[in-house]
Amino acid sequence: MNIFSCKIIILIISFSTFLTKAQESHPSRLKALVNYKIITLKDEQVQKDKIILLKNGKIFKFISEKEFDEYQIADSLIIDGHGQFLMPSFSEMHAHLQPKNPFHKQYLKDFLGYGITRIRVMAGNENLLAWRDSISEGLLMGPELKVAGPLIDGTPPLWGKAHDGPVVDEVNKVDSVVRMQKSQGYDFIKLYERLPADVYFAFLKAAEKYDIKVAAHIPLALLSKPVIKKVFNKKSPSFEHLKNFGPFVTCSEIQKVEAPDDYNYYGTELCKDPDAFKVKQVVYQIKANNIWICPTSVLWKNSSHKEVIENLIETEAFARMDRALKNWWLSSKDSGQRNIPMDELSSVFLEEMARQKVKVLAGTDFPNPFLIPGLSLHQEMQNLVKHGFSNLEALRAATIYPAQYWEEIVGTDYFNSGGDANFVILKKNPLKDIRNTLSIEKVIFKGKFFQPKTLFTS
Known part of the structure; x- marks a missing residue:
């Protein structure tokens, strides 16, 4: 029996709150994501006959359409993907946030709007721990934070x-x-x-x-007196x-x-x-030695090449940045060429790491010059592909490998039962073209749906 012919989809997305009404009304009931083309990132295949069951913001089960017939789920709790692509959400593995800067709360929403549901914050303090806890408790809107001391x-x-x-x-x-x-909890x-x-x-x-x-x-x-094995080893x-x-x-x-x-x-x-x-x-x-490397190649590229900078300045995303940040970036525009040697060294290493199939972590080093929060992570994935990584490996650098780094998954099985329901819904397949990571229709964070464009202006 075809499940889509017997179940009426009556989901209403409330654009004023960016959440499904069903999710708010029934937080503990099973919800089903159906009719999505699912990119698991186990390989380059797209799953077209799988359904994701959610409960309390977690993945309850990842099942086939046939198995779904066994579940009794109200029509209002079935979310039809209409054939769009669904994949794990992204992690920004190197960024800095400044709680005393009032604009950074908006930048949290910008990260989320670009499908980033976790940020590794590289220098912390008590205020950032408070932000981390407030996000966890639903008091502050933004990606989950992992905070350094x-x-x-x-x-x-x-x-x-x-x-x-x-x-x-x-x-x-x-x-x-x-x-x-x-x-202290770092x-x-x-x-x-x-x-x-x-x-x-x-x-x-x-x-x-x-x-x-x-x-x-x-x-x-x-x-x-550099000694390779003294620095690069299992420790x-x-x-x-x-x-x-x-x-x-x-x-x-x-x-x-x-x-x-x-x-x-x-x-x-x-x-x-x-x-x-x-x-x-x-x-x-x-x-x-399975050493994690976060290359942040976009840090060097975006700051040292005039044509890249000029293109970024013309974007709507750049226009959203606060005046002080933009002034800092623009004041550094002519001195950024000092980063060209690092950009060139980064290219050499990335090409060799791609040849040897090294797993890397995608990060950017925001708020350094011309690293637009959220957008720059997608540019980092594009840089990885430019230097020889497959689309699959570039996507894993921002999804699967961060989960491995935090020891949340073994292998590439992101869709384990009990994991956070964090996904991005895309109009186009990023396995075909890495630039399609930017074709974001919606972001799912702990089971809640967000509309990116509205997040950018909220």
Whole structure:
């Protein structure tokens, strides 16, 4: 029996609240998503005869049409996809948020409007923990937040007086810092590049002891005599931006350079002449040791190429940014060329990682220049494809792999029973063209439907 001939679809989407009335009225009853082309991302196939059952904002079951006949679900709780594409929602794996900036609450909605239902926030504080909890409790609209503790650096901290996290130069202080950030409820710790080498490794050991994840830039102290296996191994944290990778692959003679010039020397100058064989060696170690890399290639690309910047300035999305942010971005427009060496090194590494089939995490580093919240993550996926990743792998970098990183799924089975009902509904198939991730019709966050365009203006 054809289920669609015997069940009348009477779903009404309330555009004033962006939620289905049925979901608000019956939060604990089963709801069914039917007649969707489902992209599971297990492979490049599209499922056309599957139904997703939801309950309390979670995936209840992922079943066939035949199995669905066994369930008694009110017509008002059946949501017809009319043949549109449905896939897992996106994770932004590297961004910064500023609770004291009133515009950032709107940017939370912008992220959500672009199908992003989770953000890994890379430098945290008590206000961000409050935001995280308010979102979890439904008091603040925005993606789920995973928040790092206050940034940990050595002397002098890279950002000078602007640094507001721990400054640690002695191994005996490490344990208490990690224990404190864990007890305060942070989701992971972030290590910066002025840490002494022994302190950096002590942090990795303490994080393992307290079972908390680590994201890091490679410390400058390890770069004057870079040893690949010392940095890239099974104890490694997730590495961000491909920052300070240059010294491991340079053809140049490396000289030890002290602060304050070390940042530019190790981070930029030694990016300019990568050796292809050394790049292969580093990527091999990354692959062999299952090290998470968040390349944020869009960080370098969007800030350093005039034509990219000019195109972004003309977009409606850029017009929505607050005046102070736009002024900062525009003031940096002519100096962005300093990032070209990192953009070129990023391209070399991405191409090699695509060849060796390394799993990467998609992130951007918003609010750095010309990284429009939400849109830039889609540009990052496009960059991955441009550098050799398949459409499937680029999509996984923003969906499946973040879930693996947080140890929520094993393998690629996103549609496990009990998982959050977080999806994007697309007009076009992104497996055919990665740009189709932007053909968003609706976003489903914990079982609730949102209309993107209205979120952008709310």
